[in-house]
Amino acid sequence: MNAHGTSLRRYALTRVALAIPTVLILLTMVFLLMRVAPGDPIQSALGGRLSQQELDQRRAAAGFDKPILEQYVEYIGDVFTLDLGTTLTDNRTVTSIIVDNGTATLELTVTAFLITLVVGISVGLLAGRYRDTPIDLGGRLFGIIIYAAPVFFLGFLAQLLFGSVLGWLPTSGRASPVVNFELDTVTHFYLIDSLITGNFSAFWDCVQHLILPAVTLGLVISGVLIRLVRVNLLQTMKGDYVEAARARGVPERRIVLHHAFRNAMVPVVTVAGLQFAILLGGAVLTEQTFNWPGIGSELIRYLDERDYIAVQGIITIFALAVVIISLLIDMVTAFIDPRVRY
Amino acid sequence: MSEPGGSPPSEPGEPVTSGPGEPAEGGPGEPLLAVRGLRVWYGTGGDPVRAVDGVSFEIGAGETVGLVGESGCGKSTLGRGVLGLLPDNATAAGEVRYRGRDLVGLSRRELRDLRGPEIGLIFQEPMTRLDPLHTIADHFRETLRIHEPELGDEETRKRSLETLARMGIPPTRFRQYPHEFSGGMRQRIMIALALVLRPSLLIADEPTTALDVIVEAQILQILADLRENFDTGLLLITHNLGIVAEACDRVAVMYAGQIVEEGEARRVFSEPAHPYTRALLRSTISLRTTGLHYIAGAPPNLIDPPPACRFHPRCPDAMAVCRERDPIEVSLAADQRVSCWLHGPEDEIPPQGAEPLERTEIAIAEEA
Numbered sequence: 138m139n140a141h142g143t144s145l146r147r148y149a150l151t152r153v154a155l156a157i158p159t160v161l162i163l164l165t166m167v168f169l170l171m172r173v174a175p176g177d178p179i180q181s182a183l184g185g186r187l188s189q190q191e192l193d194q195r196r197a198a199a200g201f202d203k204p205i206l207e208q209y210v211e212y213i214g215d216v217f218t219l220d221l222g223t224t225l226t227d228n229r230t231v232t233s234i235i236v237d238n239g240t241a242t243l244e245l246t247v248t249a250f251l252i253t254l255v256v257g258i259s260v261g262l263l264a265g266r267y268r269d270t271p272i273d274l275g276g277r278l279f280g281i282i283i284y285a286a287p288v289f290f291l292g293f294l295a296q297l298l299f300g301s302v303l304g305w306l307p308t309s310g311r312a313s314p315v316v317n318f319e320l321d322t323v324t325h326f327y328l329i330d331s332l333i334t335g336n337f338s339a340f341w342d343c344v345q346h347l348i349l350p351a352v353t354l355g356l357v358i359s360g361v362l363i364r365l366v367r368v369n370l371l372q373t374m375k376g377d378y379v380e381a382a383r384a385r386g387v388p389e390r391r392i393v394l395h396h397a398f399r400n401a402m403v404p405v406v407t408v409a410g411l412q413f414a415i416l417l418g419g420a421v422l423t424e425q426t427f428n429w430p431g432i433g434s435e436l437i438r439y440l441d442e443r444d445y446i447a448v449q450g451i452i453t454i455f456a457l458a459v460v461i462i463s464l465l466i467d468m469v470t471a472f473i474d475p476r477v478r479y
Numbered sequence: 480m481s482e483p484g485g486s487p488p489s490e491p492g493e494p495v496t497s498g499p500g501e502p503a504e505g506g507p508g509e510p511l512l513a514v515r516g517l518r519v520w521y522g523t524g525g526d527p528v529r530a531v532d533g534v535s536f537e538i539g540a541g542e543t544v545g546l547v548g549e550s551g552c553g554k555s556t557l558g559r560g561v562l563g564l565l566p567d568n569a570t571a572a573g574e575v576r577y578r579g580r581d582l583v584g585l586s587r588r589e590l591r592d593l594r595g596p597e598i599g600l601i602f603q604e605p606m607t608r609l610d611p612l613h614t615i616a617d618h619f620r621e622t623l624r625i626h627e628p629e630l631g632d633e634e635t636r637k638r639s640l641e642t643l644a645r646m647g648i649p650p651t652r653f654r655q656y657p658h659e660f661s662g663g664m665r666q667r668i669m670i671a672l673a674l675v676l677r678p679s680l681l682i683a684d685e686p687t688t689a690l691d692v693i694v695e696a697q698i699l700q701i702l703a704d705l706r707e708n709f710d711t712g713l714l715l716i717t718h719n720l721g722i723v724a725e726a727c728d729r730v731a732v733m734y735a736g737q738i739v740e741e742g743e744a745r746r747v748f749s750e751p752a753h754p755y756t757r758a759l760l761r762s763t764i765s766l767r768t769t770g771l772h773y774i775a776g777a778p779p780n781l782i783d784p785p786p787a788c789r790f791h792p793r794c795p796d797a798m799a800v801c802r803e804r805d806p807i808e809v810s811l812a813a814d815q816r817v818s819c820w821l822h823g824p825e826d827e828i829p830p831q832g833a834e835p836l837e838r839t840e841i842a843i844a845e846e847a
Contacts, residue, residue, distance in 0.1 A: 376607070377602070377604065377607035377608050378607060378608055378609055378610040378611070380564070380602075380608075381600075381602060381608040381609070381669070382610070383564055383594070384562065384564055384594055384595075384599075384600035384602075385594060385595045385599075385622050385625075385672065385673070385676075386591045386592060386593070386594035386595035386596070386622075386625060386626060387591075387621065387622070387625060388591060388625070389587075391621075391625075395613075395621075396610050396612075396613075399610075399612050400610070400611070400612060403612075473612060474611070474612060475611070475612065475614075475656040475658070476611060476656070476658050
């Protein structure tokens with residue numbers, strides 16, 4: 138395993154090194170896009186409510202009175218010190234938006250993504266393995282329907298059934314008001330916080346609140362994965378190495394799981410990772426439906442208010458998240474497939 | 480899983496062939512592998528493709544049998560059919576006796592236990608036959624754990640490295656991945672992977688077709704050593720007649736799903752009895768070749784093959800009877816058997832049957 142280990146490590150280090158210019162380019166683009174928009178940010182966010190003198194003060198505080206190059210350098214510096222400024226409209230630090238709403242989104246999307254992986258891979262695997270049987274038909278049908286269903290529609294149905302009719306689960310918010318108030322926030326991930334503080338009734342409350350939005354979001358995304366896993370498995374099952382393994386008397390079960398499935402997962406990892414990246418920003422609909430205090434909803438609110446600093450901060454975070462996720466995709470792919478390593 | 484159109488073949492269409500000096504059932508004189516009236520049909524929705532249609536041959540321990548013929552004559556299907564390694568839409572019937580045991584009726588599990596330790600298979604294209612995500616070591620470990628679980632880790636490793644070393648793959652490369660090897664090395668690894676289980680019978684499906692001549696010679700040498708050292712029976716599927724002449728004891732010539740001639744390799748090559756064999760030999764290129772010969776037309780569509788002798792539309796010596804009646808297998812001297820009306824039996828040929836088939840008819844058949 139020695140050669141294996143070093144080449145994987147070298148690959149990982151190279152990828153990380155290459156991520157740095159990627160981040161710089163992305164940040165530059167975010168910065169430029171925010172400046173291309175016409176009009177003065179302070180004027181459009183606060184104009185009409187404050188006197189000209191106060192506006193000038195705000196402009197100086199936000200640094201908008203400086204030359205653009207200086208602003209750029211400052212922005213890049215801010216990103217690397219993780220101090221993305223204070224919003225124009227409600228005086229929150231961007232950091233606090235990330236800490237409060239970002240963690241809520243992450244908690245939701247990670248749970249939803251786990252559900253996507255479990256459902257997508259297992260249904261896709263079964264459908265591909267038992268091709269043209271009722272299992273396959275059911276799996277494919279489920280995949281198509283779930284993929285075609287808009288997330289808010291599915292969300293409303295789920296709320297109606299499990300919330301109103303059956304009354305099993307809460308339909309809105311991240312936790313009950315009491316829990317929201319009482320919970321000691323350490324990591325700002327409610328599930329983790331309630332666990333490490335030993336507050337198990339709060340933990341259960343958070344789980345209940347998480348189930349409907351996470352399952353709804355997870356199922357919708359799993360549709361793509363079901364089809365992808367199935368098609369890739371059908372492809373790899375026809376592979377020459379699969380026939381060769383059969384000729385060596387390898388049991389069918391092992392052939393499917395160890396050879397065909399692993400090979401089928403190589404392209405799936407990339408798509409699944411990108412899905413997760415989209416999920417981060419695209420969870421907005423789910424967040425709105427379930428009144429989840431996520432970062433996507435905040436972004437929309439700040440966009441409405443033309444709060445340039447908040448929008449720039451949140452988009453910067455999204456951009457960094459995408460870079461980190463693609464780095465993770467590269468790592469997982471390299472771990473599975475030796476051919477992409479150096 | 481569709482059934483082929485029509486019922487699966489239950490009885491061989493041509494008379495059950497009896498190889499010369501046929502040994503007794505199950506006795507010590509029984510050959511390693513005896514195939515009798517094997518048929519493999521592929522269901523394709525409509526009429527079945529009769530890829531192998533009533534084939535009989537034998538392989539003794541330590542014997543190398545070459546199986547030759549054009550592409551699309553069912554050679555590879557025959558090789559896989561012996562192992563039961565056929566796609567879901569294929570139906571096999573007939574008899575494949577390996578050490579006295581009929582393999583055609585065996586369950587999946589029984590077949591699986593046999594594949595590898597008893598009968599090994601080497602494929603044509605080595606580049607894609609190893610799982611790209613597993614190291615060479617993983618392949619050997621998997622294979623040995625399945626078939627010889629009693630071996631410890633150390634023993635497994637030792638056996639694998641020994642076998643690889645015999646194929647000229649150094650132990651330093653044991654932990655590498657398939658993409659780190661050349662085609663010739665991969666084929667040697669594939670062979671080692673088959674040999675590590677010490678099979679008594681090896682089916683090699685065009686093992687050198689994708690490789691250059693130097694590597695080809697290496698592989699053939701390896702296969703020849705195998706026979707000397709381990710008494711392994713070998714079915715060598717190829718369309719390279721030079722290889723057969725050099726490496727095989729006996730040769731079977733296959734045309735359109737049937738074996739048309741079989742016998743001792745030297746004998747078949749020096750005195751080919753079937754017009755197809757002659758045509759194949761004439762098409763071979765050597766240093767003395769002055770003009771290129773080829774067989775006009777192509778092997779027939781195996782869904783609806785020509786009636787009676789399947790070669791008659793392309794045969795230069797075709798007679799009237801060849802289009803009317805299935806040829807009967809005739810034993811010639813020195814273990815040579817042939818299915819062709821040119822060799823009789825005389826009393827089965829109807830009156831005027833020996834008249835040559837009219838030229839126009841041949842031309843039409845060629846186009847079809």
